[in-house]
Amino acid sequence: MTGRVRTVAGDVAAGDLGRVDYHEHLFQVTPLLPGDELDDESAAAAEAAELRESGFEAMIDATPLGLGRDVPALARVAAATGLRIVSATGAHRESHYRADHPLVALNEADLARRFTKDLRSRSGIVKAGIDYWKITRFSRRVLAAAASAHAEVSAPVMVHLEHGSAAHEVLDVLEADGVSADAVVLAHIDRNPDAVLHAELAARGAFLGYDGFARHREHPDSVVLDCLERAAHLGAENRLLVGGDVARRSRYRAYGGLPGLRYLGLRVVPRLIAMVGEDLSDRVLRRNPARLLARF
Template sequence: MLIRTVRGDIQPDELGRTDYHEHLLMRSPLLAGDELDDVDRSAAETAELRDAGIDAVVELTPLGCGRDPLGIATIAERTGVHIVLATGVHREAHYGPDHWLRTVQPDDLAERFVLDIVEGCSDADSIGLHGPPTDVRAGVIKVGTGYWSISGFERRVLLAAAEANRATGAPIVCHLELGTAATNVVELLAGAGVSPADVALAHADRNPDPVLHAELATAGVYLGYDGAGRTKYWPDSMLVDCLVSVAERGGAERLLLGGDVARRSSFHAYGGLPGMAYLPSVFVPRVARAGGDELVHAILVSNPARFLAF
């Protein structure tokens, strides 16, 4: 079992403390004016995250959203941070009506995902499915669904991701809009042959329901908590309480933590707040006080190493 990073494969025990969900370089119509498009600034932000105690980052920018394999590899080289890059396609809302991804057939999409993982990611993904090849390989598949909906577009992506998972073993991270449709996604992927242990549900904490989360964890699914610092929804205390409750209900081995900062207005290096280092500097100590150091080690070290290995 290995973890595939942009600088090569590593053993799971080499990964270290892992932020399972970030975007270092990204653009989308939903984030107009808030793009992450400067390698130097994003590298500086990643170095700040490293200095706050994070050893590894999963960069979940998929195809068609400004994914930059060579730029991410540069950031990894400069900072020494292990970075796992994504292949895949986001939820439908991130793609305009004329976007080239809307015309791609599911089998071609699955083939691209597999090539990104096995051979190397395509570059310049704004120009189509077969951009210039690179030797930077992906180590995770990113997909997404809408608010209580799985559109035809998203269903095709989920099935392509399932095909790529069956072919490579690479794990799948699914964006859940506001934490909805969790069981629907799990059932769809399971019906397509994906093991629950290969699935992480991003934004599970946008629906802070510890009973539901514990049920999903018991089924073998990983739960992504990546909403720290978003007080427009609720205070961090609610997320800490939910996370600890899930752990107490038997879900400690299925919890992941990420920042998903994602916007230039939220990166220190671009002049914003709270910055990627908020997760290890502010949120993680609160989890440690509420749940203990053993729980923190599971969430930041053991669980991501197990989930990402294939």
């Protein structure tokens, strides 16, 4: 693996990244989740330490601008735990922001400048988001601004797909703006566990973010793992990533909830290895995320 990955503690060689949890949130405050704020640095450090102890050496903190993102605190957590943390810039889907939030009023050029400034500093990925089968005018501005920042800095782009919807459509928009699909990770694609669709998206070059574990009200972990295995057999093996996306105070052990960030390492990874073997597991956990992130 070649190239370097931008973390909150500085750039690291892609080959030194280790196992990567591609999607978590150590800090997040959003009006969509009242009472589930992640806003305590000591709790963030405790969860990060448990993730590290469960076998992960790195993670992407996928909280973008305006939602409690705290890069200096992420750097302190990284220093305290030894976990390599890649911070996101960008903006989420519009419903995560109050109507009077200043970020919502920014035009494409202003958004692009904010994203690019972060990527030149301590952020290693730019994030956008869409609603369920809907790309709003705000989301379209964010996608265009993310594309502009990518053109300046070559950073990868993460897109939140609500319930896994509109994946091809998002790739079409980004490709029209100059972002190759192989620089894009489609977050929550497993919320639509359609392995044939996933293989199609991988054939276009996109990375596929499987992060719906421990959501048993929707489906058991076996659905996500079975979909991942089938997608791999259909040709997506070099595009698969896994994450936890725990994202809520009520689901953090450090705040008194369950299952915590360690669930991915303790419960999911052993099943993944038993199901698909060491080589494919190493691609999913180490080699694929390193290739996505090694853009600097």
